[in-house]
Amino acid sequence: MKLASIKPITVLISRELAIAALLLLGISFLVFMVLFLSPGDPFSSLLKDQTASSAIGTAARSEIGGPAPWYYQYLAWLGNIMRGNFGTSIRTGLPVLREVIRTGINTLYLTLGSLLITLLIAVPIAVFSARRGFTATNWVLTMFTYVVSALPVFWLGYIVIYISMHRFGLFPLAFGSGAQTWSWVYFMLPVFVLGLSNGTMSEVVRHLREELSRVFSEEYICTARAKGASIWKHSFKEGFLIPITEIVATKIPFILGGAVVVEQVFNWPGMGRMAWQAAQDRDFPLILGITLMAALFVRLGSLIERAVHIIVNPRFAKE
Amino acid sequence: MKRYRQHSIEFGNLSDVPFWKTAGPIDLVYISYGLLVVLLVFVSYVLGMTGFLPFDPQEINLELLMAPPNTEGHLLGTDFMGRDILARLIIGIQAYFLPGLLAIALALALGTCFGVLAGYWGGGLDTASTYVSNLLNSFPRLVLILLMVAAFKPDIYLVMTVVGITNAPTVASLIKSKIQFLKQKNFIEAATALGLKNAVIIIKHILWHNCRSVLIIQATLGMAEVILIETSLSYLGFGVQEPTPSWGNMVQSGANYFMQGKFWPSTAPAMAILLTIMGFHLLGDSLNNILERKRDQ
Numbered sequence: 228m229k230l231a232s233i234k235p236i237t238v239l240i241s242r243e244l245a246i247a248a249l250l251l252l253g254i255s256f257l258v259f260m261v262l263f264l265s266p267g268d269p270f271s272s273l274l275k276d277q278t279a280s281s282a283i284g285t286a287a288r289s290e291i292g293g294p295a296p297w298y299y300q301y302l303a304w305l306g307n308i309m310r311g312n313f314g315t316s317i318r319t320g321l322p323v324l325r326e327v328i329r330t331g332i333n334t335l336y337l338t339l340g341s342l343l344i345t346l347l348i349a350v351p352i353a354v355f356s357a358r359r360g361f362t363a364t365n366w367v368l369t370m371f372t373y374v375v376s377a378l379p380v381f382w383l384g385y386i387v388i389y390i391s392m393h394r395f396g397l398f399p400l401a402f403g404s405g406a407q408t409w410s411w412v413y414f415m416l417p418v419f420v421l422g423l424s425n426g427t428m429s430e431v432v433r434h435l436r437e438e439l440s441r442v443f444s445e446e447y448i449c450t451a452r453a454k455g456a457s458i459w460k461h462s463f464k465e466g467f468l469i470p471i472t473e474i475v476a477t478k479i480p481f482i483l484g485g486a487v488v489v490e491q492v493f494n495w496p497g498m499g500r501m502a503w504q505a506a507q508d509r510d511f512p513l514i515l516g517i518t519l520m521a522a523l524f525v526r527l528g529s530l531i532e533r534a535v536h537i538i539v540n541p542r543f544a545k546e
Numbered sequence: 547m548k549r550y551r552q553h554s555i556e557f558g559n560l561s562d563v564p565f566w567k568t569a570g571p572i573d574l575v576y577i578s579y580g581l582l583v584v585l586l587v588f589v590s591y592v593l594g595m596t597g598f599l600p601f602d603p604q605e606i607n608l609e610l611l612m613a614p615p616n617t618e619g620h621l622l623g624t625d626f627m628g629r630d631i632l633a634r635l636i637i638g639i640q641a642y643f644l645p646g647l648l649a650i651a652l653a654l655a656l657g658t659c660f661g662v663l664a665g666y667w668g669g670g671l672d673t674a675s676t677y678v679s680n681l682l683n684s685f686p687r688l689v690l691i692l693l694m695v696a697a698f699k700p701d702i703y704l705v706m707t708v709v710g711i712t713n714a715p716t717v718a719s720l721i722k723s724k725i726q727f728l729k730q731k732n733f734i735e736a737a738t739a740l741g742l743k744n745a746v747i748i749i750k751h752i753l754w755h756n757c758r759s760v761l762i763i764q765a766t767l768g769m770a771e772v773i774l775i776e777t778s779l780s781y782l783g784f785g786v787q788e789p790t791p792s793w794g795n796m797v798q799s800g801a802n803y804f805m806q807g808k809f810w811p812s813t814a815p816a817m818a819i820l821l822t823i824m825g826f827h828l829l830g831d832s833l834n835n836i837l838e839r840k841r842d843q
Contacts, residue, residue, distance in 0.1 A: 249677075250677070250684060253677070253681045254685070257681065262697050265697035265698055377821075379777055379794075379797060379819045380778075381778070382819075385812065389804055392805070479686075483686035483688075491781075499689070502693075518685065521685070522684040522686075525685070525686065
């Protein structure tokens with residue numbers, strides 16, 4: 228019995244893993260082609276106005292490596308990635324993988340924290356409006372979610388910085404410098420700003436509300452209510468777990484995109500800020516590493532979503 | 547009144563009932579607000595193009611720095627160089643208007659093609675288009691745009707092409723599920739039995755009669771996203787550069803004076819962004835409530 232209930236899930240999850248691997252391969256190829264087709268090269272922007280003659284420039288170029296055909300470059304690069312070698316940043320000379328992991332962890336804190344904030348605000352609003360129908364309070368709450376998701380996140384960031392500086396005497400731009408008694412506040416402010424206005428609030432509320440009202444009108448909920456059982460417990464899987472993982476998985480890319488801006492506003496030492504810097508320097512290895520890592524986050528999110536789907540609804544496994 | 551309305555839905559042909567008669571009043575309020583925003587953006591764009599502005603948006607007036615609203619004819623005040631904010635807001639629409647239309651057109655065209663291929667024929671095409679859409683959905687849009695900016699150049703049309711292509715999977719999946727739903731209906735079968743060509747069935751019976759509203763809704767929501775992306779990029783310094791105004795770089799340059807307590811030069815464009823994006827969101831969501839909900843039942 229136990230074997231029968233576990234086996235299809237393992238099979239399906241390994242299938243999802245295979246799909247994810249295939250997608251990551253496609254992602255790496257796509258990213259590589261973008262950079263391969265791009266005009267100019269990082270060396271010229273690195274060495275611009277820094278070398279006395281073109282001979283020194285050519286020498287520096289051959290020091291790092293001459294040109295090779297695209298498939299050779301791609302396969303070599305892919306082989307290196309398989310071995311965990313993402314190359315070194317052209318600007319700083321540091322290994323990309325270590326840099327991306329170092330900043331990626333900070334970004335992970337930021338995105339997961341802000342997801343939590345979004346859900347903490349959105350879920351009660353959705354539950355309230357699914358239970359009560361259309362009321363004045365409900366309308367105010369819905370309007371609030373619309374305003375919040377249309378609010379430019381950078382402007383909200385400045386407002387929050389201004390208020391914290393002038394009202395509370397805090398300087399939230401100094402995250403990571405350590406040795407501060409209020410460091411958790413510096414940590415919380417960007418998380419709060421991104422959680423509030425990453426532009427997904429209204430959609431999260433909308434999706435959850437629709438799913439919840441659908442589930443609440445199902446017959447098994449009616450039965451549960453009739454026999455005096457908790458409708459929350461009965462509606463948890465279908466009404467909360469699946470919609471929440473679904474919407475979170477689809478919104479991770481948006482939140483990562485918002486993180487680029489928020490990290491810029493709050494000087495947060497994360498991946499988004501590094502991507503911004505790399506885009507300015509045309510630092511190809513670095514931005515390749517960042518894009519791959521970001522895509523990995525997104526794939527991981529949707530992998531979790533699929534796994535939750537499969538575990539909650541084994542009928543899904545038979546398809 | 548209510549009884550008549552229900553009656554007409556139950557027995558009448560649904561498409562004969564104008565949508566404003568079946569819609570809830572709150573959706574109509576949202577829609578009129580959204581349409582007002584669309585109209586304002588359009589009129590402002592035309593005004594900006596024809597040069598019919600209250601002030602020259604580039605005219606520097608050092609006598610009147612960061613004036614509050616409604617001083618000396620400057621309806622929305624002036625920014626840190628004494629330039630009229632209203633005129634700059636109007637000109638700032640040009641930063642996203644045409645590129646945004648390009649992004650939307652691209653998303654709708656590509657999305658429709660892939661959606662029809664996946665939904666109408668299915669099979670291998672469906673698998674392939676799912677793979678492509680998963681591939682495109684794996685990239686955080688802003689990171690992908692930064693990659694393109696690094697690889698090519700910070701050009702708004704290039705960025706909006708990327709936005710259009712990455713928006714296409716959403717449209718495609720909507721069209722696909724719509725077609726899969728419609729294929730169970732009798733009229734497609736009847737049309738096939740009558741010997742109509744696939745092209746006629748797809749273009750007339752599926753796309754025109756049944757997917758119009760989906761496309762309109764997606765265009766509306768797409769515009770909101772375009773504005774968000776353009777302002778974010780300009781804020782990050784990869785979009786429109788000073789002195790040419792865009793709502794994003796107006797917020798950014800105004801923010802330098804934020805700590806002095808001069809909120810207005812940054813808040814005015816931020817409010818413009820807020821009200822516009824909200825208008826497009828409300829319009830799209832309400833249109834969705836009215837046009838889509840009823841028909842699926």
